[in-house]
Amino acid sequence: MDGLSAVLLAAFTALLALAAPLLAGDPDMLQDLCVADYKSLEGPLRLNGFPCKRPENVTATDFFSDVLSLPGNISNPVGSTITAVNVEKVPGLNTLGMSMSRIDYVPWGVNPPHTHPRATEMLFVLEGSLDAGFVTTAGKLFVRTVCKGGVFVFPRGLVHFQKNNGGVPAVAISAFNSQLPGTQSLTEAMLAAFPLEHTDVLVRALQIDGGAPVHVV
Ligand SMILES: *[C@@H]1O[C@H](CO)[C@@H](O)[C@H](O)[C@H]1NC(C)=O
Numbered sequence: 001m002d003g004l005s006a007v008l009l010a011a012f013t014a015l016l017a018l019a020a021p022l023l024a025g026d027p028d029m030l031q032d033l034c035v036a037d038y039k040s041l042e043g044p045l046r047l048n049g050f051p052c053k054r055p056e057n058v059t060a061t062d063f064f065s066d067v068l069s070l071p072g073n074i075s076n077p078v079g080s081t082i083t084a085v086n087v088e089k090v091p092g093l094n095t096l097g098m099s100m101s102r103i104d105y106v107p108w109g110v111n112p113p114h115t116h117p118r119a120t121e122m123l124f125v126l127e128g129s130l131d132a133g134f135v136t137t138a139g140k141l142f143v144r145t146v147c148k149g150g151v152f153v154f155p156r157g158l159v160h161f162q163k164n165n166g167g168v169p170a171v172a173i174s175a176f177n178s179q180l181p182g183t184q185s186l187t188e189a190m191l192a193a194f195p196l197e198h199t200d201v202l203v204r205a206l207q208i209d210g211g212a213p214v215h216v217v
Pocket residue numbers: 037039054056057
């Protein structure tokens with residue numbers, strides 16, 4: 001590599017390093033407030049995010065929610081439930097690039113493998129003890145026990161899960177660097193979303209056929 005190429009490469013690398021933090025989450029805000037105006041989306045208008053309410057229509061309540069104060073309803077087969085506070089619940093979060101959730105677990109309950117395409121998650125264990133883990137795109141599993149008071153980070157977009165590893169209920173609070181992180185459940189994406197006429201895709205992908213391995217040509 002000649003001197004000029006080396007300088008250009010160094011400059012390009014420095015530019016990337018500067019740009020990376022700006023691209024790590026939601027786009028930056030351009031004004032103090034942009035409280036989501038849900039009503040304006042009732043018409044034909046469609047855009048990436050929410051338009052801002054008129055300033056005279058903004059109230060303190062636009063920045064408030066108490067939904068995290070109560071446990072969610074955990075009457076489901078997996079034994080966990082998520083209560084989210086995102087831009088769809090708190091309009092004042094619009095353009096601020098963050099949101100939170102509360103997760104309640106029955107004893108041994110599981111928050112099944114899922115991803116958040118738009119956010120890194122930082123989970124704080126409020127009560128109980130969890131086994132928390134994520135899988136990289138290289139297929140490497142990072143998992144460990146996180147006791148009350150501990151935190152664990154799930155990098156943006158990676159498949160992750162938690163399991164209550166105790167015989168008592170557990171509670172966690174999660175923070176996200178997106179106003180609407182999005183959640184894609186692996187089981188729902190693979191099993192619930194596929195109509196019957198496409199089960200051959202799953203049979204081949206999962207190598208199953210009535211419980212027996214499928215012969216791959
Ligand atoms: C905003 O306030 C104006 C009056 O200041 C009212 O006419 C309008 O309906 C309000 N819009 C919304 C979305 O509440």
